[in-house]
Amino acid sequence: MTDQRNYSDARIKEAEKGSTEAIPEQASSEDLRKHSILRTIALVLLLASSSFLNTAVTQASVIVLPTIGRDLNIPSGRLQWVLSAPSLVYASTLLLWGRLADICGRRLIFQLGLACVSLSCLIAPFAPEEVSFDIFRALQGLGGAAATPSAVGIIFGAFLPGKPQIYAMSAFSAGFPLGNVVGNILGGIISQYLHWKWIFWIMAVVAACSCGLSLVIVPPLARDVELQSSPLAKRLKILTSQMDWIGLLLSLAFLVLLLVALTEGNVVGWTAPWILTLLVSSCALFLPSFIFWELRLENQPNSRPPLLKLSVFKSRMYCAVQAIAFIFWASFNNFLVFATYFYQDYQKLNVIETTLRFLPSGITGLITVYVSSQILSRVNSYIVALWGTACVSVACLLFAVAIPPDTSYWAYGFPAMIILTLGGDTLYPCLSLFVMKSIPNEDQAMGAAMFQAMGQIGRSIGLAIATAIQISVTNSQLGKRSEEEALLKGYRAAEWFSFAVGALSFGVAAYTFRGAGTLGKS
Structure with missing residues (x-):
């Protein structure tokens, strides 16, 4: 422990002499083991608030979406942008914020992210019409993209490797299911008894409290200490010299164009000229250009650091984890989406009944x-x-097979919900820990951002394909069956696709994870 503190002090002194080299965040300037258990728990819960807020606001917004559309006069064809705007901005700016966190300090970027979420949630309900409301929703995604990878980076910088990091990462993962529960309950209760605007005001208060507490609870890591001791001019010099601006613009262009195309493809049709243009531009132009530029920077001595070190993909385990995350979250997300459609659109359940x-x-x-x-x-x-x-494969299968829709929820719906969550909330911290172990200490916020981005892209692509299948099957059944039966056929076809995707993730895990070993052991 003394060696670790001495190492940190030495690196900080180097920084004060003018060094701009990134300090490994594992060399923390403050040893958490000196703190009380209560403060350590408070730190983990505070970091988990970033994942909680993202999920809770999204889930609550889904439930009150029709009400928002009526109040703001949003046409049904554009109503999805209330949900798509924050998701698109979140996914497309993760790499930006991950890199900024590694350069400018994870504590600072975490606090900025929470402040952005709080302010946007506070102001969004005052928006008088659709465009301004969508802009504030997009700012919520921007704040979430800043807070989430920074929180993961803080975990791996503040907690020692092994069981402490495993416990902290598992607790961080609790923010997702807790956000689901609170978001569903909050959205259901408020939609019945209060105005939908209270959802955003309540979340604004939660985010503001988290931001305020972070000033006291989150310890400054080595990079934070370096920046605090540096004048503003030096901080700007570090930012401009270490940020890969060209790589950043190429990554933003690729992700924004791809995600907009995936969001709108099922609305306007996949053969629409502008959809095809976006897909070709993102995948055939900006993605290859990004890869070429990042490889050039990484292989060029004395150049600025690349936005993303592509050499990490030489690791078989790293590639396996990213591939599983990409495929798995597509299946997981599809199950939740089409299960919601099944309960609300087919079984005609109200918001409270669906929430339960x-x-x-x-x-x-x-x-x-x-x-x-x-x-x-x-x-x-x-x-x-x-x-x-x-x-996740079994959960999707339960909703895909031809079980009579009037069968009791407890016979297949309840076990599907249990099984899905047992798998997802065990796998997520496991994959996260493997990804972070493959990334150098000074790039771990960026590594967390890349992991989150892969999951977001997987969700978007998986949902676009599943929705296209559902619409195609439903339309093919109209005229042959009643509208309700055609709708059910479409939902089941989408769940069959989700089952196939889940089975593919199982196959990838079975082939690539052999010899992975046990986390926390050499």
Whole structure:
């Protein structure tokens, strides 16, 4: 421990002499083991607030979406942008904020992200019409993209490797199921008894409290200490010299064009000229250009650091984890989306009834997070990966097979919710830990951003394909069956696709995760 503190002090002194080299965040200037258990728990809960806020606001917005559309006179064809705007901005700016966190300090970027979420949630309900409301929703995604990878980077900079990081990462993962539960309940209650605007005002208060507490609870890491001791001019010089601006613009162009095309493709048609133009431009122009530029910077001595070190993809395990995340989250997200459609559009359940059917998923998630924190350091990660991917496949299968729709929820809906969450909330911290172990300490916020971005792109592509399948099957059945039966056929076809995607993630895990070993052990 003394060696670690001495190393940190030495690096900080180098920085004060003018060095602009990134300080590994693992060399923390403040040893968390000196703090009380209560403060350590408070730190983990505070970091988890970033994942909680993202999920809670999204889930609550889904429930009150029709009401928002009526109040702001948003046409049904554009109503999806209330949800798509923050998701698009979140996914497309993750790499930007991840790199900024590694350059400018993870604590600072985490606080800026929470402040952005708080202000945008506070102001959004005052928007008088569609465009301004969507802009403030996009700013919520921008804040979330800043806070989430920074929080993960703080975990790996403030907690020692092994069980401390496993416990902290598992607790951070609790923000997602907790956000699901709170978002569903909050959206359901407020839609019944209050105005939908209270959802955003309540979340604004939560984000503001988290931001304020972070000033006291989040310890300054080595990079934070370096920047605090530097004048503003030097901070700007570090930013301008270490940020890969060309790579940043290329990545933004690729992600924005791709995600807009995937969002609008099923609305205007995939053969629309502007959709095809966006897809070709993003995948055939900006993505290859980004790869070429990043490789050029990485292989060129004395150049500025690349936005993303592509050499990390030489690691078989790193590629496997990113591939599983990409495929798995497509299946996981599709299940939730089409299960919601099944309950609300086919079974005609109201908001509260639908919320209650998803409640077991959130409760199970909280329990699973605790269990996973105990088993990840004891059970081989190969088994964990197979378990997680198998669970999501089985959950999708239960909604895909031709079970009579009037069958009791407890016979297949309830076990599907439980199984899905058991798999997802065990697999997520496992994959996160493997990704972060593959990334140099000074790039770990960027590594967390890349991991999150892969999941977001997987969700978007998976949902676009599943929606296209659902629409095609439903339309083909109209005229042959009643509208309700055609709708059910379409939903089941989408869940069959989700099952196939989940099975593919199982196959990838089975092939690539052999010999992965147990987390926390050499």
